[in-house]
Amino acid sequence: MTDTMKALAFLGTGKVGLVERPIPTAGPGDAVIRTTQALICTSDVHTVAGLLPVPEGRLLGHESVGVVHEIGEGVTSVQVGDRVAVNAVTPDGTCDNCQAGHTSQCGGALGGYRFTVQKDGNMAEYFHVNDADYNLAPIPEGLADEVAVYACDMLSTGLIGSENAAIPVGGSVAIFAQGAVGLSATLGARLRGAGLVITVEGLANRAELSRRFGADVVIDPGSGNVAQQIIDMTDGGADSTVEALGNQVTFEAALYATRAGGTLSNVGYHGESGPTVTMPLDAWGLGMAGKKIVTDLCPGGRLRMDRLMRLLVNGKIDPTPMTTHRMGIDDVEEAFDMMAHKRDGIIKPLISF
C-alpha cells in the first residue's frame, strides 16, 4: 500500500521500534511533509527513558526536513514539492504567549513543543505540520537537506543559549557540556562575538570538536573545581554562562562561575535533576548579585528557520562535523540505542530516508 509509512515509535519505557502507520493528512492550514533527512535527539532518549510521559505508540522525532507532500486548505506560502525545514517547535503564532514573542511557550509552558509530546513525532517517512504558513521554511538553493536539518533543533537551541546569555562583544562565556546542544552554543558564542570561550567537557572527541568550533579553553570536569577555574581565568567570573547539560552539578557550577551582574542561560533539560534544582545562596549572591538566570526552549517559526539556514548556506557556521554517523531508516533502532548509550563517540546520527 502506498498510504502507509515506516516510523519510529515509543513502545513503553526503555523500548522503541519501527512501526507501520498510515500517512497523515493535512487539515485546513496544515501540511504533510515527506521526510528526506532526520537527526536523532537526546531528548527522545530522555522521553524513552520515561522522563517525559507520553502514551505508548506515540511516534518519536522532531528534527526532520523534507519535501511538501500535501497542503491543507488556505496554505499559501509553499507548494507541493517544495523542500522545507520545520522547527522542532511549531507555534500557532496566535496565542497570547506567541503574540508576546514567546513562541516556544505557545499556549502555555513548553507548549510549542508538539512533536511526540502532544502528537506524533517526525522520525517517520511522512509527518504532519500545524500552521504551515507560520512554520514551513523553504530550504534555500545550494543548501543540502542533511545540513539544513541542523536548523530544526540543535542550532536553534544551542544558538538561543548563547543569544540569551547576553555575551558582550569581547566578553567571556563559559559553556557547560559539549554535547550537540553545547557544541551548537559554542558556535553561537562565536556568532555573538565572545572574546573568550571556555567550555567544560570530559569526552576527548567532544573536547576536540569544541576547540574546532571556537573554544579557547576546554576544562575537563574531572580536573577539580570547575567554577573556581573559570573565576580565576576571568578575574571574578564569566560575563555569561550557558548550562547545556541540565543537572544540579552543572547548574550550580554555572551559577558560581557567573560574574556579578552577568547572565546564566539555561538550555539544558533538567528532567533528570529530580523534583528541584537548588541554588546555593553564596552563588546566587543572596538574591542580590545581579545575576540573571534565563531559560528557553528551542525557538520555532519560519523566520527563525530562514535565519538559521542563511547562516548555513552562507557558510557562517558549519555544524556538520557533529554528524558522526549516517544510517537509513531501517537502522534507526540501532542508532537510537547508540545514542542512549553514547557508544562509538556518537554525537548526532543522520537518518536518510
Next chain:
Amino acid sequence: MTDTMKALAFLGTGKVGLVERPIPTAGPGDAVIRTTQALICTSDVHTVAGLLPVPEGRLLGHESVGVVHEIGEGVTSVQVGDRVAVNAVTPDGTCDNCQAGHTSQCGGALGGYRFTVQKDGNMAEYFHVNDADYNLAPIPEGLADEVAVYACDMLSTGLIGSENAAIPVGGSVAIFAQGAVGLSATLGARLRGAGLVITVEGLANRAELSRRFGADVVIDPGSGNVAQQIIDMTDGGADSTVEALGNQVTFEAALYATRAGGTLSNVGYHGESGPTVTMPLDAWGLGMAGKKIVTDLCPGGRLRMDRLMRLLVNGKIDPTPMTTHRMGIDDVEEAFDMMAHKRDGIIKPLISF
C-alpha cells in the same frame, strides 16, 4: 567637644546602642555629610541578628541625607553647605562592574554596599562618603529632607524591583510582601504602567497602604495557594513577579505564579533562607519555560538619586505614608527595637537629627 558625634553601633549579635565617635574626615575625592534625616532599614535588623557578619562596634545605617560638612581634595560637584542625598550603595564608578553598568556590584558581588558592611554606616550625626562626585546628589529646592531620604534605599530598591520585572505596559504583576521594599515596588509597578497589580500581604495596615499605592488586589498569604490564585486571576500566570521578602516560600510561589516567558525579579534579601534556595522543576518549567529570574541590589550613584528625587519633587509618587513613626537620634535604639519586632504597625521610622 565639637568633633565627636552620636551614632548607632552594632554591639554584638542582637545588640545595638548609641555611641560617641569622632566625626569622620574627608580624604581626596571624598566628603563628610552632616545628617539631617535618616530612616532605619530592615537589613540592619538582619545584620544585628547576625545574618551578615560585621565587626562589633561598626556603625549601622545606610539611609541618611544631610548637608555637606567637608569635601576632600578634587571634589568639584558640591560645596560645603549643600543639601545632598546619598544612596545606600556608593560605587566608585571605575571598576569593571561599574563600567559594565552594574554599579551595585562595584568591585565584586554586592560590593557597592559599603555602609556597615565595609565601613561605618550613617545612622550617625556625620558620615563619610567615598567618590563624592559620583555619589552626592543635591536635593532639589522644594523637596524636604524627610521625603528625599526615601530615595536612599527604599525607592531605589523597590523601583528597581519593578523595573527589572520588565512589566509590559498594561501587563500583570504580582508583588510578594508589602514591607517598605514591597510597597515601593508597588509604587514602581505604577511607574512602569502595570495594568493589573496584585500584592501579597497579611498585615492589615500594610495591605491598606498597598491598595493606596496602587494594588488592584491584595491577597492574604493565609488564604490558601497564593500562586494558584494569581495564576487564575491572570489566565496562566503574571507577566512579572517581584519577590520582595526573601524566603523559600515566597520565592517558590513567585516562580509558580510567573507566566511562561515572564520575569521574576528578586529584591528580597535571602539571608534568612538558609544556605540554599530551591526551585521546583515544574515551577521552573524544567529549565525551559522562558522564565527569567533577575536580581539586584539597590542601584546607587548621583544620576539614580537625581531621577528618584525628580519623581518626588514633581509629586509623581509619594512614599511618605510609609513613615509610621518620627523620633530623634536619642530614641533610635527604641526605634530599632520596634523594627526588629515589627511593633505598633511600624514600617519606616524617621530619625530626625
Next chain:
Amino acid sequence: MTDTMKALAFLGTGKVGLVERPIPTAGPGDAVIRTTQALICTSDVHTVAGLLPVPEGRLLGHESVGVVHEIGEGVTSVQVGDRVAVNAVTPDGTCDNCQAGHTSQCGGALGGYRFTVQKDGNMAEYFHVNDADYNLAPIPEGLADEVAVYACDMLSTGLIGSENAAIPVGGSVAIFAQGAVGLSATLGARLRGAGLVITVEGLANRAELSRRFGADVVIDPGSGNVAQQIIDMTDGGADSTVEALGNQVTFEAALYATRAGGTLSNVGYHGESGPTVTMPLDAWGLGMAGKKIVTDLCPGGRLRMDRLMRLLVNGKIDPTPMTTHRMGIDDVEEAFDMMAHKRDGIIKPLISF
C-alpha cells in the same frame, strides 16, 4: 432591507459623505463586527485632504468597537454576540515582519494598516476584520464600549510613542503637540515613570488637558525657542522626546531638545511635511551624538488590546476627557467637518451607533 448599512465614505479630495452599503461577510478566519461606538481620527482628515491616495468610495474609519455579528470558518477565540475591540492595525501574525515582532509593518512598511488604505474602513454600522483570532479582543466586563474604543488607536499609538522613547524611570521627556495622540503620549509618559513631563501646545483647552494628564510644564510654541527652553529645563536636553505632530518644525525642535544619548520617538504622521524631513547636523550631533530616532505605527493585535483595556478597566488611565463631542452616525459628516477645521475645541468626537 436588513443587509445594507450606513457608512462614511471618501468621495474625492476634500469630500466625505454617508453612503448605503451591503453588510460585509466573513470568509475563513475572518469576522464581521456590528459597530457600537467609534471615534474619528485626524489621519482620516489627512486622507480626505488627499495626503494618502485611496480610491473614491472607500469607507473611512479605523477606531470602532462593537459586537461580533458573524465569524468565518475556523475562528475559535470569539463567538457571535461577544463585545470586542479591534485595533486600527490588523496584522496577519504570520509574515516575516510579524514574526520579527513588527506587526504594524505586516507584509511591508505600514502594511498592518488595512482599514481605508487597503480595504473599507470601519466608520460604518458593520465592518470586516481579517485574522479574527489574532485581532479580536473581548472587551472586559465593566468596561464601557465608549471607553474601550480609545484602545483602538489613540492609546496604542500615543503609548507606543512614550514606550519607544525609552524614558528612564525618573527621567525627563518632552512631548511635542497635545492633540489626541500627544495627549495619549502624555498618559504614556506617566505609565513609563517619567520624572519630568514637558509638553508643547498652544491651544488653551489642550494645554489644560495636558496638565490634567500629567504634564508638569506646558510650553506655548509661540513663546520663543522651544528646544532651548527644554534644554535649559533639563540641563542639556530631555532624556526622551516624543514628536506627536509630524512636521519639520516640531521634528527639528525635538531633535535639538533630545539629550546626547537620548531618544526621539516619532509617532507623528509626516504626510504634510513635503517629500523630505531634514535633520540639522548640529542637532543630530554630526551623526555621532548617540541620539536614537525611533518611529512606529499603532501596534495592533489582540494582546496589545487586552493590555490597553486592562489599563482602562482598572482605572490606571482615563482618556475619556478627550471625548469633547458625542454624536450619532447621522451627524458624522458634521463631526468630520469639525475635525477638519478643529472647530469648537474638538479633540475626539464619539460616534454612537
Next chain:
Amino acid sequence: MTDTMKALAFLGTGKVGLVERPIPTAGPGDAVIRTTQALICTSDVHTVAGLLPVPEGRLLGHESVGVVHEIGEGVTSVQVGDRVAVNAVTPDGTCDNCQAGHTSQCGGALGGYRFTVQKDGNMAEYFHVNDADYNLAPIPEGLADEVAVYACDMLSTGLIGSENAAIPVGGSVAIFAQGAVGLSATLGARLRGAGLVITVEGLANRAELSRRFGADVVIDPGSGNVAQQIIDMTDGGADSTVEALGNQVTFEAALYATRAGGTLSNVGYHGESGPTVTMPLDAWGLGMAGKKIVTDLCPGGRLRMDRLMRLLVNGKIDPTPMTTHRMGIDDVEEAFDMMAHKRDGIIKPLISF
C-alpha cells in the same frame, strides 16, 4: 634635552607638520604615556581640512598605544612601565551622561572626544591621559602593540556600528563604505552573527579586503541603484544597515535599504554633508515604518578596551590586513598626505616610535 618630544601638529587649514614640544606631565588622577605605535585616522584629515575647528598648533592624533611614563597622584590601576592602550574617547566616568552609560557623550554631545578637539592629540612621542584608572587598559601578554592599536578607534567605532545595528542572528546587514571604519563594521557583523553581509565599496583593494573580512556580496556604488539592489537581495530590505561613510548619498541609500522595523546605525562622520542631512519621507515610511536610526561615537573606557583586546589576543578577528603602510614618526607628514589623498591604496598607515 630629554624633556621635549616630537609630535604632529595642525598648522592651519590644510597644513600639518612635525613640531617639538615639552613632554606633558600628569596631574592627580592622570597619566602620561610614551607612545610605541600609532595609526593615522581619517577624522584628523577632516580636521585639518577645516571641518572641525581647532586652534593652530593643536597636536593631532587619537590612536596611540604605549608604555606608562608617569602616573599622577591617586592612580592605582597601572604602574610606570606597563604597556597600555587608550581609547580615542576618554570619558571621566562621572558626569550624568557617563552614569547613564553614554560615555562617549561625556559632559555633552561628543564630549568624550578630547584628543585634538579639547586638548593635544597623541600622534606624539608622549601623551597625557585624563582619568587614568578609568581609561588605561593594560595590553595583554602576547598581543603586539601594533595589533592592540586597532582597539583605540577603528575596532571600537566599527564594531559599535554593527552592535548598534541590532543585527539578528542570521539576519541581513548592509554596510555602506569599506574604509577602515566600514571594514571594521564588517568584522563586527561577523561578531554579531549576521547571516548575510552586503557591503558597498568601489575601490578594488577595499572590496577584496571586505570579502576577506566576511562580506558575502560587495556592491559597486557605480553599479546602479544600490538601495534597490539590497532590497532585492533581502526580500524587502536589510534587517540592519551601517552607514560608515557620512554623506547624504550613503545615508539616504541606507535608509531606503533598511527593512521596515529594521535599524540604521550611523558611524559615519557627517562633517562634509553640509548643514543638514535629509530623509526622504518614503524612505522613512512617513515617520511610521518602525525604522530606527541610531548613532554613536567610538565608545571609550578601560572595559571596552579590555574586551576589544581580548578579541585580538584570542584571534577572534584580525584587523591588521588594514595596515597597508608602515612608517616612522619622521615620515608622518608624508603618511598624512597619503591619507588625505588616498594614495597608493592606503587604508591605515602604522607609525612606529
